[in-house]
Amino acid sequence: MSPISTHRHDDVLIVTSNNPPVNALGHAVREGLVKAIEEADADEAVKAVVIIAQGQTFFAGADISEFGTPKAFAQPMLPQVVDRIEACTKPVVAAIHGTAFGGGLEVALACHYRVAVPSAKLGVPEVKLGLLPGAGGTQRLPRVAGVRRALEMAATGNPVGAKEAYAAGLVDKLIEGDLLQHAVAYAHEVKDTRPLPKSSERDEKLREARENPGIFDEFRKANAKKFRGFDAPEFNVRAIEAAVAKPYSEGVTTERQLFMELMSGTQAKAQQYFFFAERKASKIEGLPEDTKPRDIRRVGVIGAGTMGGGISMNFLSAGIPVTIVEMAQDALDRGTGVMLKNYQATAAKGKMTAEQVGQAMGLLKPTLDFDALSECDLIIEAVFENMDVKKEVFGRLDKIAKPGAILASNTSYLNIDEIAASTSRPQDVVGLHFFSPANVMKLLEVVRGAKTAPDVLVTAMQLAKKIRKVAVVAGVCYGFIGNRMLIPRQTQAMRLLLEGATPEQVDRVHVEFGMPMGPFQMADLAGVDIGWHRDPSRIENIRDALCAIDRWGQKKSAGFYDYDEKRRPSPSAKVQEIIEEFRTREGVQEREISDQEIIERTLYTMVNEGALILEGGFAQRASDIDVVWIYGYGWPVYRGGPMFWADTEGLPKIVEGIRRQQERLGVDFKLSELLVRKAEAGEKFTR
Ligand code: T1G
Numbered sequence: 001m002s003p004i005s006t007h008r009h010d011d012v013l014i015v016t017s018n019n020p021p022v023n024a025l026g027h028a029v030r031e032g033l034v035k036a037i038e039e040a041d042a043d044e045a046v047k048a049v050v051i052i053a054q055g056q057t058f059f060a061g062a063d064i065s066e067f068g069t070p071k072a073f074a075q076p077m078l079p080q081v082v083d084r085i086e087a088c089t090k091p092v093v094a095a096i097h098g099t100a101f102g103g104g105l106e107v108a109l110a111c112h113y114r115v116a117v118p119s120a121k122l123g124v125p126e127v128k129l130g131l132l133p134g135a136g137g138t139q140r141l142p143r144v145a146g147v148r149r150a151l152e153m154a155a156t157g158n159p160v161g162a163k164e165a166y167a168a169g170l171v172d173k174l175i176e177g178d179l180l181q182h183a184v185a186y187a188h189e190v191k192d193t194r195p196l197p198k199s200s201e202r203d204e205k206l207r208e209a210r211e212n213p214g215i216f217d218e219f220r221k222a223n224a225k226k227f228r229g230f231d232a233p234e235f236n237v238r239a240i241e242a243a244v245a246k247p248y249s250e251g252v253t254t255e256r257q258l259f260m261e262l263m264s265g266t267q268a269k270a271q272q273y274f275f276f277a278e279r280k281a282s283k284i285e286g287l288p289e290d291t292k293p294r295d296i297r298r299v300g301v302i303g304a305g306t307m308g309g310g311i312s313m314n315f316l317s318a319g320i321p322v323t324i325v326e327m328a329q330d331a332l333d334r335g336t337g338v339m340l341k342n343y344q345a346t347a348a349k350g351k352m353t354a355e356q357v358g359q360a361m362g363l364l365k366p367t368l369d370f371d372a373l374s375e376c377d378l379i380i381e382a383v384f385e386n387m388d389v390k391k392e393v394f395g396r397l398d399k400i401a402k403p404g405a406i407l408a409s410n411t412s413y414l415n416i417d418e419i420a421a422s423t424s425r426p427q428d429v430v431g432l433h434f435f436s437p438a439n440v441m442k443l444l445e446v447v448r449g450a451k452t453a454p455d456v457l458v459t460a461m462q463l464a465k466k467i468r469k470v471a472v473v474a475g476v477c478y479g480f481i482g483n484r485m486l487i488p489r490q491t492q493a494m495r496l497l498l499e500g501a502t503p504e505q506v507d508r509v510h511v512e513f514g515m516p517m518g519p520f521q522m523a524d525l526a527g528v529d530i531g532w533h534r535d536p537s538r539i540e541n542i543r544d545a546l547c548a549i550d551r552w553g554q555k556k557s558a559g560f561y562d563y564d565e566k567r568r569p570s571p572s573a574k575v576q577e578i579i580e581e582f583r584t585r586e587g588v589q590e591r592e593i594s595d596q597e598i599i600e601r602t603l604y605t606m607v608n609e610g611a612l613i614l615e616g617g618f619a620q621r622a623s624d625i626d627v628v629w630i631y632g633y634g635w636p637v638y639r640g641g642p643m644f645w646a647d648t649e650g651l652p653k654i655v656e657g658i659r660r661q662q663e664r665l666g667v668d669f670k671l672s673e674l675l676v677r678k679a680e681a682g683e684k685f686t687r
Pocket of ligand 1: 022057062063078099104106131133135216279
């Protein structure tokens with residue numbers, strides 16, 4: 001049964017797609033669309049056509065799960081489908097709801113008219129898959145919406161709302177009410193219009209760029225930082241340049257060549273892998289399908305510091321009331337003040353209205369009364385990272401929280417089972433590890449304790465979606481997934497300093513690899529003093545020495561680097577001096593350190609730790625580890641995450657590299673048996 005059906009309404013042929021969940025343009029849909037247009041052309045009684053989709057959305061693009069399979073190349077391919085639609089002798093109206101994305105927007109652009117409900121979104125997110133719109137989108141979009149908007153939409157992948165699309169001429173009519181009914185009425189209005197408006201034949205919106213070809217380099221310059229390391233954005237710009245410089249027929253040829261070049265590259269494979277990895281992360285293995293989530297109507301947050309405030313904002317922004325508790329009024333006022341300031345900053349960027357800020361802050365109940373938490377369905381503790389303090393807080397919570405309330409800790413490292421054991425209800429305890437700044441970072445590690453109940457887990461995962469987080473389940477081990485893998489990286493980075501590398505060299509290698517910053521820049525941003533024993537007289541390592549002289553990082557304008565008033569880093573002679581003192585003290589011979597050695601000792605060891613995490617069952621799947629590192633630590637998505645990258649690098653090469661460095665990795669280093677086994681068996685972690 002084809003997912004495409006047709007039926008007549010008077011002299012309008014209605015072509016309906018029903019291919020859940022998102023009407024992806026798989027082979028059967030493509031075939032059905034061409035057949036429907038041929039039916040319309042062959043039937044004289046048909047005066048116009050409406051293409052509409054059932055379910056949550058209009059076509060959300062090509063079927064990504066077909067990529068790399070024969071189905072992706074099965075005829076008709078999408079370029080043929082869109083050209084056939086545009087060639088229809090009757091006006092074709094696209095009736096858009098949900099997300100007309102990628103190939104879906106290309107189908108709409110090939111239609112002669114587009115109508116949409118105001119809530120619809122239109123976009124070409126292919127660049128997020130390491131690609132470009134490969135079915136005429138880079139040629140038709142600039143002709144319909146203008147070159148600047150096409151550049152913005154294609155190179156960033158960010159969609160526009162229907163209202164904005166209407167203003168740009170991308171949508172011909174906004175539909176309030178029943179979409180099909182109004183689309184048919186619109187088809188009646190245009191059924192006799194000739195010639196039919198074909199996007200591929202339009203030219204007027206290309207003139208601006210012809211008169212000012214500099215806009216392309218302006219665009220490149222303005223986005224250079226954002227596009228750093230990615231191949232696809234530049235290819236999108238080049239394809240749109242071809243739209244301006246060449247006739248349509250030649251422009252689509254250039255588009256196809258650029259598309260195929262990207263599709264055969266490693267970045268596209270990594271980004272497509274990540275599309276599915278992100279969605280798989282929300283699935284919890286071994287839980288009964290029908291596990292019902294608990295009802296969360298009010299959230300309690302203990303601690304109004306940086307984390308407590310950021311965590312609270314997530315729920316307030318999602319319309320969930322929050323009771324936030326502090327020990328002292330000034331700390332409470334400071335915390336709520338920072339939240340308001342953050343909201344106002346977001347509003348100043350036009351991302352929220354003042355009214356929305358008021359609504360969010362209106363849902364906040366600040367209090368010094370710990371017992372007020374008894375009205376909450378979920379309580380998240382965000383207090384000082386110390387086990388005794390955590391246990392004391394959970395002991396108190398156990399006495400006042402209502403039955404069935406979920407008790408969560410925002411600890412970044414500590415043992416959730418030990419915290420849970422300080423209550424009489426360990427089944428209601430879970431770790432919710434937010435990343436700083438908690439109102440911005442997308443990642444949430446949901447730490448599953450030995451006794452955490454299934455419905456507590458399901459509740460946490462569903463709530464994460466509601467507050468727009470990507471949640472990953474982690475087991476109870478020191479540092480869970482993300483921070484646990486950070487430890488070998490930071491440890492090796494520190495050892496490399498002693499042996500001859502400089503903070504600048506190590507960080508340069510990581511930035512060139514695609515990380516937003518290196519281990520030492522990150523330490524300075526987070527605070528060199530995090531976890532420091534606070535005793536300036538006790539100096540056992542380089543970090544102690546820095547902390548003892550107040551070099552706590554950016555907040556002190558000095559850490560592993562010196563910082564100017566604009567927080568720009570520069571190498572520090574003082575730090576070099578301290579490193580040399582420790583080299584002498586520990587009798588380490590300085591030597592030349594290669595960039596490859598830095599990769600092997602800081603990144604290969606991370607992969608190894610990822611394998612140890614999988615071995616220990618602290619992550620459900622390798623792709624979850626990749627989701628953690630991409631959303632939590634800025635690992636470049638075009639490398640797919642540490643485990644996908646390891647597969648690309650080749651596991652035998654990783655094992656060989658680690659063995660080559662083993663002597664320098666320290667006595668605590670343990671080579672993962674799983675990693676060795678997979679390398680020897682020619683297996684991979686992620687595919
Ligand atoms: N192909 C295959 N499966 C898809 C899919 C797609 N395009 N989009 C979504 N799914 C699956 C997804 O894996 C999940 O499956 C389920 O649908 C629900 O998705 C030539 C080459 C549309 C905004 O990049 O952005 O067109 O996990 O959980 O949050 O130019 O999905 O349930 O098994 O994300 O409501 C361009 C990708 C393709 C859009 C809905 N299009 N999709 O979000 O649900 S390339 C895209 C999305 C292209 C042409 C090129 C979102 C969504 P499962 P979901 P959602």
